[in-house]
Amino acid sequence: MRLKRNHPPCVVGCFVAALFAATLFPPFAFGETQKRDLPPRAIYVSPEYTGVTIPQGNDVSIDLMVSNRGQKDENLDLKLISVPDGWKTWIKTYDFGVTGVHLKSDSQKNLTLRAEPGKDVVPGNYTVVIQGQTEDHQLTSTGQVVITIQEKTEKKRPEGVNIVTSYPVLTGPTDAKFEFSVEVENKSDKEGIFNLAAQVPENWTVNFKPAYEDKFISSLRLKAGQSQTMAVEVKANPWAKPGEYPVGVKISSPEAEGQVALTVILTGTFKLDAGTASGLLSLPAVRGEASLLSFYVKNTGSAPLNNVRFISFQPENWKVSFTPESIDTLAPQELKQVEVSITPAGKALVGDYSVGLRVESGTPPKADKTLEMRVSVTASAAWGWIGIGLILFVMAGLVFLFARLGRR
């Protein structure tokens, strides 16, 4: 019995102890084991990138990670033990340079490594070595960055002026105005006056205008970093043949220059003109008789005109004919003479009539011109003479009567 009595507390005590061990010890046991896993002391200095490439003239800023993986807090001295010639290199945070850093156990700090190449640094590979050392000189860690400087391909570009356009190709008829919108940017750090120049085909005109202003300019003052939009107005030679024409715009100052290539595509124009040599648009005509008039037809466009034909609007019973009846092709600037014969009807009333002469080219007509002629129809004076003859005949009869019967 005794034994039996003694047993239960012992079992309970064992259970409780086990429960304790199960509930309380494991966290302790874990913490203990992790801390215990860390090495007593460990430091690392490592840059974010170990190799970078920069164009010549640019600077480098790289994150530098310094970490303490040991159980003990550490004070670290940071040093750049290898710096290439001509380079200016230092470690910094946001505000100041850094030579030492305090790191708690199992923590990390981000610093910045800044490297500026001197002006005479030639392209090539440069290595910067950073060393971190504990205060007691027992632990040392080094990291290195290889910086490759590349030779610049366009030498003047970053220091000069930039000129760009969104729409480098414009299409239109020959007589249109082509207006390119061009943006000019002064990339240098100095204010400057830039001269504008353009290279165009012969007899073309180019004007430079400020955006939204109707002034012609030939130079431009730009502050450092300022950019401005301006218009390049191109007028083609009115007699230029249809086709593609390059227009080069150049902007230059003593220090820098920029260029942009623009293109104008001419589609040509269809235009024709007609008129009489003297400018007179009136014509006398005797009824029933043909009267002749010559007028010219001129192609004032820049594209050849095909199938030029003549149409007339005249009163009924009138005859209007053209010689030649039509012209097959009329080259640009070509002038041709056309004879027109207008015959009023034999019974037309005297007075002024309007007769329309229309010149048309192409089907459907691409170009046309109407001449309105004022035709003054007059009566023939032939019957007048017959009438006067009749009167003379009657008078002669009277005179004969006087002579025959008079003096009685």
Add this chain to the structure above:
Amino acid sequence: MQGLVAVFRKELQDQLSSYRFVILFALIAMVSFITSYMAAVHMRENLESLTATRFPFLMLFSTPGVMFSMVQFVAFFGPLIGLVSGFDAINRERAQGTLIKVISQPVYRDAVINGKFLAGVTTIAIMFTAILLVISGFGLSLVGVVPGVEEILRLFIYLVISIFYIAFWLGLSILFSILFKSIATSALASVALWIFLSFFVSLGAEVAANTVVPIDRKNETPPEAVLQHARIQEAVSLCSPMVLYSNATATIIDPMRKTTRSIILMGPMEELLSTRFQNPLALGQSLLVVFPHMIALIAITVICFAISYAVFMLQEVRT
């Protein structure tokens, strides 16, 4: 020649001092003045529309005042001047026995008829020129428009045609005074012929045209038939000196009139294109249009006088 001048002078004296002339002149002048005055007042009320016309002065003569215009009035009643001044030219001398007395003087027989005719024409010319000038003066003061050179020329041609027209009626009445011994008969014959030629010829023309080309008023007639109808009517009515005269003067006085015909056939294009320029005719063209009418008027006047001359010269004077 001396005889002609003497007869001409005496005859002119008689004409101008006779009551007959004064009454006739007063009548004609009064009606003309009233007509032109009405036209002038009408024009002054519509001065704005005058700017559109190129020859406002001529409108004094061509605008109807009360019932007819000055031109129409002269066409109807102008012949009366000629008839009244000539119907007793020879037979009165005969009846009073003065013709033998004149011829027994050293005066040739042809001087008598020539002098009488010339004196009559001169009287008519004086009368008509005076009326025309007074109306022009009216126009100047009432309307305030000054005639241009072309207007004056047109008025002058109008005057010449009018004198020839009235001279024709004078010649006709002198012919009747030679043919008929009785004054009353010759007066009656002249007036009868005047009424016939002036009023009945146009009625006869209508009848003749209707006979040749009947026009049915109810049904559509082709335009060619209407045109032919108008042609025949115009051709027949041209037998009347009054139609000749009014056609000629209307075209001379109104420069916008391009033909003497009343109906013409025009295509739509022709109509459109001819109305594009609303231009008056040049004087030369107006003259050419009415030249046949003028020739006909002058010819019948000369022929009429020639017949009277021949009849008078061959007649027995002493009985």
